[in-house]
Each structure stands twice: as C-alpha cells, then as structure tokens.
Amino acid sequence: MLAATEAIGVNYADCVIRMGLYDSAKELVGWPITPGFEIAGTVTAVGEGVTDLAPGAKVLAVTMFGGYSTHVAVPRHQVFPLPSKLDAAQAAGFPTVFLTAYYALFELAHPRPGASILVHSAAGGVGSALVQLGRIAGCRVVGVVGSSHKVETARAMGADVVIDKSREDLWKVAEQASPRGYDVVLDANGVSTLPQSYAHLASPGKLVIYGFHSMMPRQGGKPKWLKLAWDWLRTPRYNPLTLTNDNTSVLAFNLSYLFEQKEILAEAMSRLLTWVEEGKLVAPPVKQFPLDQVAEAHRAIESGTTVGKLVLVP
Numbered sequence: 001m002l003a004a005t006e007a008i009g010v011n012y013a014d015c016v017i018r019m020g021l022y023d024s025a026k027e028l029v030g031w032p033i034t035p036g037f038e039i040a041g042t043v044t045a046v047g048e049g050v051t052d053l054a055p056g057a058k059v060l061a062v063t064m065f066g067g068y069s070t071h072v073a074v075p076r077h078q079v080f081p082l083p084s085k086l087d088a089a090q091a092a093g094f095p096t097v098f099l100t101a102y103y104a105l106f107e108l109a110h111p112r113p114g115a116s117i118l119v120h121s122a123a124g125g126v127g128s129a130l131v132q133l134g135r136i137a138g139c140r141v142v143g144v145v146g147s148s149h150k151v152e153t154a155r156a157m158g159a160d161v162v163i164d165k166s167r168e169d170l171w172k173v174a175e176q177a178s179p180r181g182y183d184v185v186l187d188a189n190g191v192s193t194l195p196q197s198y199a200h201l202a203s204p205g206k207l208v209i210y211g212f213h214s215m216m217p218r219q220g221g222k223p224k225w226l227k228l229a230w231d232w233l234r235t236p237r238y239n240p241l242t243l244t245n246d247n248t249s250v251l252a253f254n255l256s257y258l259f260e261q262k263e264i265l266a267e268a269m270s271r272l273l274t275w276v277e278e279g280k281l282v283a284p285p286v287k288q289f290p291l292d293q294v295a296e297a298h299r300a301i302e303s304g305t306t307v308g309k310l311v312l313v314p
C-alpha cells in the first residue's frame with residue numbers, strides 16, 4: 001500500500017537510530033536510514049491482489065523505519081483502518097507505544113487481575129500506554145514520573161498511585177504503595193533503576209525490560225561514549241540460579257521484530273483498536289511539530305521532559 005502521510009509518530013527510539021546505536025536498524029536496514037515507525041494518512045495506491053483497501057481510505061500504519069516521509073509504501077498487513085475516535089495526529093502516535101505496552105503486558109507479563117504493577121516513565125509514550133493497559137488488565141498501577149509537571153498526565157491515564165521521583169524517595173514510596181513487592185515492574189530506564197526494580201519484585205514477580213534511556217544524554221544529541229561504556233558495564237546480568245531461587249523472571253523484547261509476526265500484530269492491533277472504539281483506551285496528549293522541525297521534536301523527547309506523544313506533520 002502507498003499512503004500520503006498526514007502525521008508521523010516520533011519515538012524515543014528514533015533518536016537512538018539517529019545516533020547510530022539501534023541494533024535492529026543496523027541489522028534490518030543499515031545507514032543511511034530514515035527513522036519512523038508509524039504514520040497516519042490517506043491511501044493513494046494499493047498493490048496487486050489487495051482488494052480490501054482502496055485509494056482514499058484513511059489509515060494508520062506501522063512502518064519498518066522510513067516513516068519520516070510525505071509518502072510511505074508498506075505491506076498490507078501493517079495497515080489498519082483509522083479508528084473513528086482518533087484524529088490523524090493521535091492515530092499516528094498510537095501504534096508503536098501501544099503495541100510495545102501490549103506486548104510487554106499481554107504477551108510477556110500476563111498479570112492477573114488485582115496484580116500490582118510498577119510502571120516507570122508513566123507519563124511518557126510507552127509508559128502512559130502501559131498505565132492504561134494495566135488498568136484494562138485489572139491491575140493496581142503505580143506510576144513513576146521524573147518531574148512534577150508529569151504527575152497529572154500519569155493520573156489522567158489511570159495510575160492509582162503516582163510517585164514523583166524528583167520530589168519523593170522513589171523506592172521508599174514504592175514500598176509503601178505495595179509492601180509485598182510488585183508482580184510486574186516495567187522498566188526502560190536501564191541501569192539507573194534496574195537493580196532496584198528487580199529488588200522490588202514480589203514472589204513470584206516479573207521484570208520486563210524494554211529500553212535503556214538513562215544511558216543516553218538529555219542534551220547534545222550525541223552519545224557520551226564514556227558514560228555509555230560505564231553504564232553498559234554496570235548494567236545487571238541476571239543469573240539463572242538466582243532467578244530460580246528468587247522465584248522471579250526477567251523478560252525483554254524488541255518490537256522491531258514484531259512487524260513480521262503477522263498473527264500477533266493483527267491480534268494486538270485488533271484488540272487495541274476495539275478498546276479505542278469502546279472508549280476504554282484514549283490517546284495520550286499529543287504535541288505536533290512540522291516535519292521540517294524534526295530536530296526540535298528530537299531535542300524535546302531527548303530532554304526527558306515531554307509528556308504523551310510527539311507527532312510530525314508534513
């Protein structure tokens with residue numbers, strides 16, 4: 001399918017790709033590379049054999065990189081109808097963070113209703129999606145945010161407790177919020193929180209790791225190699241003997257490889273878009289930038305101060 005893009009989602013991973021540090025981008029495309037995992041737009045042409053989609057249809061799509069464009073060509077199975085409850089900007093920012101959160105919670109962690117889950121960066125893209133999906137799964141959600149202006153967003157997304165780690169002692173409050181520990185902790189910070197995230201698991205408990213953004217600089221746009229190497233050395237390695245004795249699991253994944261898993265992708269998007277139509281999921285707050293000001297959008301998301309999603313408009 002070929003589509004004219006109306007909006008393009010920005011993800012933290014796009015910055016990591018830009019810095020040349022994203023392994024699956026290297027493996028699947030290589031550099032030079034155009035970032036961009038998701039778009040919303042209008043179909044302009046369909047390939048031979050595609051009968052259920054016609055030019056003029058409003059769609060959203062996941063793109064295996066290359067989304068930062070006025071037009072994208074993607075395989076049919078990566079294209080979905082635009083839900084009536086989302087505008088183009090909200091829809092462009094929807095699939096990557098919700099698929100990431102869905103995969104973490106429903107494919108990997110499988111929390112039971114009533115489970116306590118701890119979500120780091122709970123006002124960000126994936127974090128706020130995890131908060132909403134955690135509520136759908138019937139969990140008690142404790143969200144952690146890095147600054148006070150994010151507290152309201154995390155609460156609005158449905159967190160039962162919000163810990164503002166810029167003002168509160170994160171782990172002391174986390175212990176008060178769930179004295180028996182957490183059934184699931186979802187962590188994309190990396191070394192800055194991983195040891196304590198693991199230490200605060202219940203028995204049984206699952207730590208889901210899906211990013212390492214605390215290794216990256218908040219300004220300057222380039223990796224700081226010494227810090228990167230030091231953080232890499234300090235990143236915990238998990239011993240199977242210890243995991244077994246502790247009755248814990250450590251899970252990790254990379255969404256880049258999901259786009260080829262057609263069945264999981266179709267099932268996940270179908271459930272997510274149904275929840276949107278039913279009003280059970282809402283789009284997080286969206287901030288728009290013109291496509292030619294993509295550098296501003298990257299500076300904003302790298303600063304770690306944004307809430308919800310950033311979207312580019314061609």
Ligand SMILES: NC(=O)c1ccc[n+]([C@@H]2O[C@H](COP(=O)([O-])OP(=O)(O)OC[C@H]3O[C@@H](n4cnc5c(N)ncnc54)[C@H](OP(=O)(O)O)[C@@H]3O)[C@@H](O)[C@H]2O)c1
Nearest residue numbers: 011012121124125126145146188210211213214254255304
């Ligand atoms: N494994 C996968 O397949 C997959 C897929 C999508 C995204 N991800 C990962 O998920 C994470 C969230 O992605 P997103 O696009 O939704 O971004 P985001 O959450 O909107 O923004 C990143 C957030 O991380 C926190 N943070 C902590 N240390 C940071 C640092 N040094 N620099 C920048 N931010 C820092 C900040 O929130 P607080 O200060 O409030 O904590 C910031 O708002 C990223 O690590 C991304 O790589 C992984």
